[in-house]
Amino acid sequence: MVATSPNDAFVAFEHVQKSYDGVSLVVKDLNLSIGKGEFLTMLGPSGSGKTTCLMMLAGFETATHGRIMLDGTNINEVPPHKRGIGMVFQNYALFPHMTVGENLSFPLEVRGMGKSDREAKVKRALDMVQMYSFINRRPAQLSGGQQQRIALARALVFDPSLVLMDEPLGALDKQLREHMQFEIKHLHESLAITVVYVTHDQGEALTMSDRVAVFNDGRIQQLATPSDLYERPDNSFVAQFIGENNKLPGTIESIGDGKCTVRLETGEVIDATPVNVSTKGAKTLVSIRPERVEYKSEAMPAGAHTIDAEVMEFIYMGDMFRTRLRVAGSDEFVIKSRNTLGQRMLAPGEKIKIGWAPQDARALDPM
Numbered sequence: 001m002v003a004t005s006p007n008d009a010f011v012a013f014e015h016v017q018k019s020y021d022g023v024s025l026v027v028k029d030l031n032l033s034i035g036k037g038e039f040l041t042m043l044g045p046s047g048s049g050k051t052t053c054l055m056m057l058a059g060f061e062t063a064t065h066g067r068i069m070l071d072g073t074n075i076n077e078v079p080p081h082k083r084g085i086g087m088v089f090q091n092y093a094l095f096p097h098m099t100v101g102e103n104l105s106f107p108l109e110v111r112g113m114g115k116s117d118r119e120a121k122v123k124r125a126l127d128m129v130q131m132y133s134f135i136n137r138r139p140a141q142l143s144g145g146q147q148q149r150i151a152l153a154r155a156l157v158f159d160p161s162l163v164l165m166d167e168p169l170g171a172l173d174k175q176l177r178e179h180m181q182f183e184i185k186h187l188h189e190s191l192a193i194t195v196v197y198v199t200h201d202q203g204e205a206l207t208m209s210d211r212v213a214v215f216n217d218g219r220i221q222q223l224a225t226p227s228d229l230y231e232r233p234d235n236s237f238v239a240q241f242i243g244e245n246n247k248l249p250g251t252i253e254s255i256g257d258g259k260c261t262v263r264l265e266t267g268e269v270i271d272a273t274p275v276n277v278s279t280k281g282a283k284t285l286v287s288i289r290p291e292r293v294e295y296k297s298e299a300m301p302a303g304a305h306t307i308d309a310e311v312m313e314f315i316y317m318g319d320m321f322r323t324r325l326r327v328a329g330s331d332e333f334v335i336k337s338r339n340t341l342g343q344r345m346l347a348p349g350e351k352i353k354i355g356w357a358p359q360d361a362r363a364l365d366p367m
Helices: 050-058 100-110 115-128 144-156 174-191 202-208 226-231 236-241
Strands: 011-018 027-034 039-043 065-070 085-089 162-166 194-199 211-216 219-224 246-256 259-264 269-274 283-288 305-316 320-327 330-338 351-356 362-364
Touching: 011 050, 027 050, 027 219, 039 050, 039 202, 050 065, 050 085, 050 162, 050 194, 050 211, 085 144, 100 115, 100 144, 115 144, 144 162, 144 174, 174 202, 194 202, 202 226, 211 226, 211 236, 219 226, 219 236, 236 246, 236 283, 236 362, 246 269, 246 330, 259 283, 269 283, 269 305, 320 351
Parallel strands: 039 194, 039 211, 085 162, 162 194, 269 362
Antiparallel strands: 011 027, 011 065, 211 219, 246 259, 246 283, 259 269, 283 362, 305 320, 305 351, 320 330
16 A cells, blocks of 8 residues: 555654754655555665665664654654564674574564464564575575575564565675565565665666655655656656666757757757746756667657767667767767667767657756
8 A cells, every 4th residue: 555645654754854963964854654565665875865764764763853653653762672663684684693593583582472483483484585494504604695585584573564674685696686676575565564675776676666765865856656757757866866867958948738849958959748847948957768769760659859869889788789879969878779680780970860759858857
């Protein structure tokens, strides 16, 4: 369930601020509602405030101002061990002197659970991550991926209704990280738990989340589904941070009826969809995704806007080609195209026409 207001939220940040020095705010008036069973990712660059928000929710940091609510209860003054929240860290945080089974049993012992109940819950949690056969090993005897599975099982062993994950896959190699993304997503779906996940990896966020909150400078720049973030970014920061993005600076020449024309700095006039720009003469950055651009006339979308381009670099990537072009004075315009049978390679210096559908160009506030 996606929370649309604090009233139907399982987790809610209400006007939350955080300052470490009493002067500068690392989190600025955060209002965020998370529904029960939702997978929400806090995404952003280092220093954007996302991890601080997670630490305040966990209870390891205190809010300077505002309230943090969990299932209708203000938890600002509740200590971390009494919040009933599971936590998974990047460095696994497993006890090296304990076996896998002892690591999972420990949080249950702290809660006063009997031995037989502990053993049943430990087995169930390890079965979830397919690690029960490793129950008697110590962390040093496990690979990084195996340790992360154990850390995940430990966070789930006491049946928390909320699990927080702080860059949990950051230490894994690319192939294992992608595999673990799907494992975590499937566990979330099967257990119907609420997950708040922190990462700076936009691909990870798009793959796993119901919604993504994009942070920058202590504020949420956009909160939306993965597809909305990618296809309909609200501003130039989100467009640039989520996926690869071409940007052409210009000035709004006309605007109305959900459309606008933009005069680029080199004089070309193109059509675009206005986003957060509303006046003639306003400066803008036109955003166009690389995979939305075509250079083959037969593949041009209906009503495509065309413009001259010069090939600067053509890179073969196996399943696709990546072409860097000089367009409207910029040498960093990129096209991504599928490697289809019979498609010819382009040569540096070659002059071509490129085109895209007008609705795929978004005129954004340059911020």
